[in-house]
Amino acid sequence: MNDTTHTPHQSATQPEIARIDGDTPTLRLFALLEVIAQKNQFFSLQSLVEETGLPKPTLHRMLQQLESAGMLQRDGDGRHYSTGMRLRRMAEQLLLNNTVHGARRAVLRQLVDEVGESCNLTALSGSEVLYLDRVETPAPLRFYLHPGSRVPAHCSASGKLFLGQMSPSQRKRLLEHTPLEKYTARTLTTFEALDAEVERVSRDGYAFDDEEFLPGLFCLAVLVPNPNGRSNTGIAIQAPVMRLSHDKVLKLLPALQRAAQAMAKIEADAMPESSQSSA
Numbered sequence: 001m002n003d004t005t006h007t008p009h010q011s012a013t014q015p016e017i018a019r020i021d022g023d024t025p026t027l028r029l030f031a032l033l034e035v036i037a038q039k040n041q042f043f044s045l046q047s048l049v050e051e052t053g054l055p056k057p058t059l060h061r062m063l064q065q066l067e068s069a070g071m072l073q074r075d076g077d078g079r080h081y082s083t084g085m086r087l088r089r090m091a092e093q094l095l096l097n098n099t100v101h102g103a104r105r106a107v108l109r110q111l112v113d114e115v116g117e118s119c120n121l122t123a124l125s126g127s128e129v130l131y132l133d134r135v136e137t138p139a140p141l142r143f144y145l146h147p148g149s150r151v152p153a154h155c156s157a158s159g160k161l162f163l164g165q166m167s168p169s170q171r172k173r174l175l176e177h178t179p180l181e182k183y184t185a186r187t188l189t190t191f192e193a194l195d196a197e198v199e200r201v202s203r204d205g206y207a208f209d210d211e212e213f214l215p216g217l218f219c220l221a222v223l224v225p226n227p228n229g230r231s232n233t234g235i236a237i238q239a240p241v242m243r244l245s246h247d248k249v250l251k252l253l254p255a256l257q258r259a260a261q262a263m264a265k266i267e268a269d270a271m272p273e274s275s276q277s278s279a
Contacts, residue, residue: 209221
């Protein structure tokens, strides 16, 4: 079966209009820069009008603002634009300094190679767990949760660890306006049951998600150590229950803990010396 979807009424000569969204003029300028950043050749005001559907005077004003800021520059006959030096330098600096993300991902890849299952890096965002990064197992049967995915903290292994760093009153304050929704038959849906689980997690130093968010999904997580206090980074292994269980998963715990220590070293090395000395 071909999974590619087709839109039969869309003509090849009528490309989809690029949306320039944003609640403020600054955000709309940023959205326009996103469109421009995809170009590999000079472009004109008229070509952008056709691509974005914006009124010509509006687009002309936006291009003037970006040009005056050094984000764009005029080329050739003065009617065509390209990315400016300031924008190119920003892109270069992002690539040069993106060592933390690259180093973290290398640790995740190594962990996946060692344990044979999908692994992810998470953080607490409100009452949800946010997936910062993830490396998938090559095994054909897997659950796909991409970076940027969010999972309720009460049914996430990493979430239980984050909640375990809080006092009972802090946990209740965080979750009292968020229903403990029942996703599966195993989801903990009362504060009493969740508190008991969180206390166990805090004592053991690791947490499970035993089919509490998705049927058939088992997860083991630990916190990335933070010598200066609470950690807001977790690292986890996820797999179908047919390949992972309580008995099997604890054999993978040492590898997960080594990866967590490696992540902690990356974060410590990325901290400015002044922040380390004042902590």
